[in-house]
Amino acid sequence: MHISEGILSVPVLVAGASLTATAVGYSLKKMEYKEVPKVAILSSAFFVASLIHVPLGPSSVHLILNGIIGVLLGWTAFPAILVALTFQAILFQFGGLTTLGVNTFNMAFPAIICFYLFRKGIRSGNNLIAFSLAFACGFLAVMLSGIMVAIALIFTGEPFIQVAKLVLIAHLPVMIIEGLLTVFCITFLRKVKPEILDTR
Amino acid sequence: MKNKLYFTLIILFLIIIVINMSTFAHKVNIFAYVEGDRIYTESYFNDGKKCIDSKIEVFDNQGNKLLEGLTNQEGVFSFEIPQKDGELKIVLNASMGHRAEYTITADELKDTVGVIKEGLEEPISSERKDESSFKVSPTEIIGGIGYIIGIFGIIAYFLSRKK
Numbered sequence: 001m002h003i004s005e006g007i008l009s010v011p012v013l014v015a016g017a018s019l020t021a022t023a024v025g026y027s028l029k030k031m032e033y034k035e036v037p038k039v040a041i042l043s044s045a046f047f048v049a050s051l052i053h054v055p056l057g058p059s060s061v062h063l064i065l066n067g068i069i070g071v072l073l074g075w076t077a078f079p080a081i082l083v084a085l086t087f088q089a090i091l092f093q094f095g096g097l098t099t100l101g102v103n104t105f106n107m108a109f110p111a112i113i114c115f116y117l118f119r120k121g122i123r124s125g126n127n128l129i130a131f132s133l134a135f136a137c138g139f140l141a142v143m144l145s146g147i148m149v150a151i152a153l154i155f156t157g158e159p160f161i162q163v164a165k166l167v168l169i170a171h172l173p174v175m176i177i178e179g180l181l182t183v184f185c186i187t188f189l190r191k192v193k194p195e196i197l198d199t200r
Numbered sequence: 201m202k203n204k205l206y207f208t209l210i211i212l213f214l215i216i217i218v219i220n221m222s223t224f225a226h227k228v229n230i231f232a233y234v235e236g237d238r239i240y241t242e243s244y245f246n247d248g249k250k251c252i253d254s255k256i257e258v259f260d261n262q263g264n265k266l267l268e269g270l271t272n273q274e275g276v277f278s279f280e281i282p283q284k285d286g287e288l289k290i291v292l293n294a295s296m297g298h299r300a301e302y303t304i305t306a307d308e309l310k311d312t313v314g315v316i317k318e319g320l321e322e323p324i325s326s327e328r329k330d331e332s333s334f335k336v337s338p339t340e341i342i343g344g345i346g347y348i349i350g351i352f353g354i355i356a357y358f359l360s361r362k363k
Contacts, residue, residue: 004299033359040352044345087344
């Protein structure tokens with residue numbers, strides 16, 4: 001999911017960086033003081049989750065958690081993911097500093113989409129509806145991130161069919177695992193601390 | 201109550217990390233060595249999984265592409281030394297944005313050219329072990345979490361002044 005340095009063309013890098021900068025600026029302006037601890041914790045969770053490797057499928061893939069981060073944080077998912085990716089790039093050489101903008105956008109934009117799609121649904125009184133929507137949230141977030149990566153690579157000139165096939169096949173196991181993980185987290189939070197799901 | 205939940209979450213994630221310590225993955229590595237008049241390259245992900253059917257490109261020191269090829273089932277790609285003067289840059293492109301480079305120096309090329317070495321397996325594999333010690337250490341993980349909390353501490357400070 002992390003695109004390394006030296007792959008993308010300059011226009012793609014610039015576009016990613018400026019989109020991310022705008023979104024981060026907007027969400028920092030919107031962020032409230034009492035939200036900061038939640039953002040920090042989920043940022044750390046994202047930082048750590050990318051180290052958990054899913055040993056299935058043809059390529060090397062890992063957890064992303066952007067579905068749950070999006071639904072819990074809303075717009076503040078952007079700074080959370082940007083900070084976590086920066087330290088992944090510095091400490092583990094995942095991705096790179098020049099691709100930071102593109103990578104952040106690839107993972108945080110699906111998080112925002114999931115936030116708007118599912119924030120009401122996962123608080124539904126009907127458990128079955130809430131759980132299936134939580135699964136859809138985790139699943140969709142990874143799929144959208146995969147599609148974003150594919151778009152970034154296609155704009156740089158990789159053949160479409162090959163990239164699209166890879167993205168779908170390689171991330172299918174992760175999509176399912178993330179879906180289940182999201183159900184697990186949401187179930188837990190609904191029982192223990194339902195007010196945390198009330199993100200603006 | 202709120203803080204308690206956050207701490208539980210942190211501890212949970214740390215436990216998951218410790219359990220998964222041996223399976224860290226994600227970065228790709230490439231390692232190349234000269235044997236006889238061929239150059240062998242081995243490509244693998246951080247967890248040791250081989251990169252199969254990944255594209256390898258070889259450049260000279262001026263950045264001209266000399267040749268390209270795909271790795272086999274073992275993650276190995278080998279080719280004849282295309283030129284002996286100047287270093288060679290070998291670039292691995294393992295799809296979905298994974299990329300790594302390895303440079304073979306001119307000295308390395310000259311030393312071995314023309315000398316056929318049989319039974320060189322042992323020293324090569326031990327050298328490869330060094331190369332694969334890219335694993336993430338727990339210190340870095342905990343340090344990284346510390347940095348992240350610190351950055352949000354600074355953000356919290358500025359947000360508190362805004363009011």
